[in-house]
Amino acid sequence: MTLITGIVKPVSEIKLEPGSTVTIPNISWQEFEKLLEELGEKRSSRIAYSHNTLQIMVSLPEHEITRDLISDIVKTLLKVKVTRYEPFGSTTFKREGMAGIEPDASFYIQNCQRMIGRRRLQPDDPPPDLAIETDVTSKTTIEAYKAIECPEVWVYNKSKLTIYLLEEGEYVTAENSPIFPEVAIAQIITTVVERAWQVGTYQALAEFEAAIA
Structure with a gap:
């Protein structure tokens, strides 16, 4: 369910059912910053602003379960490659005056070393190397x-993983991820996620780890 509305009450008082999205147009950057402060950090909702x-x-x-499972797959593959990473979850990433976005999950990989120990993002910090969305992604989300x-965004929707790579300021879809060029990551994720719905997350991950050991 998607609702388009003007603000007539504090945003923190808007009650949304799971699976719902509310769209609020004509929000300035200053209003966006105030709304983020009003919403606070301890909330179940995520935001996209552009x-x-x-x-x-x-x-x-189901989106929360899928998010965690895909994140575990990413971590497992990175460990197999002996590649360091820093997971930043649904951190609010912003570009001053333009956009703000909270992924379902996010990772610093190429920029891992720079982000170790970072408790709060700094204005000059880079975007995550990988952002993951496990829901229908709107134009507002992509524009943000x-x-x-963000150089790479994965969108898992309707049992399919779509890989978006940023090239010359625009996103293009790709068959493979530069982070995992040696594996068919879209096929792996689809297979493991669907398997998890049949046998449970623990068993599906155990089977996956055994297959790549």
């Missing part, structure tokens, strides 16, 4: 990722 449009989304339980210049 072109003066704010979206507030509340995920369904483009504005913060």
Whole structure:
């Protein structure tokens, strides 16, 4: 369910059902910053802001399960490659005056060393090397990722993983991820996620880890 509305009450008082999205147009950057402060950090909703449009989304339980599973797959593959990473979850990434976005999950890989020990993002910090969305991603969401210049975004929707790579300021879809060029990551994730719905997350991950050992 998607609702487009003007602000008539404090955003923190808006109650959204799981799976709902509220879209609020004509929001300035200053208003966006105030709304973020009002919403606080301890909340179940996520936000996307671009072109003066704010979206507030509340995920369904199935999206939370899928998010965690895909994150575990990424971590497992990075460990196999002996590649260091820093997971930043649903951190709010912003580009001053333009956009803000909270992924379902995010990772610093190429920029891992720089982000070790970082408790709060600094204005000159880079965007995450990988952002993951496990829900229907709107134009506002994609535009926000483009504005913060996130180099790679994965969108898992309807049992399919789509890989978006930023090239010359625009996203293009790709068959493979530069982070995992040696594996068919889209096929792996789809297979493991679907397997998890059949046998449970623990068993699906155990089978996956055994297969790549």
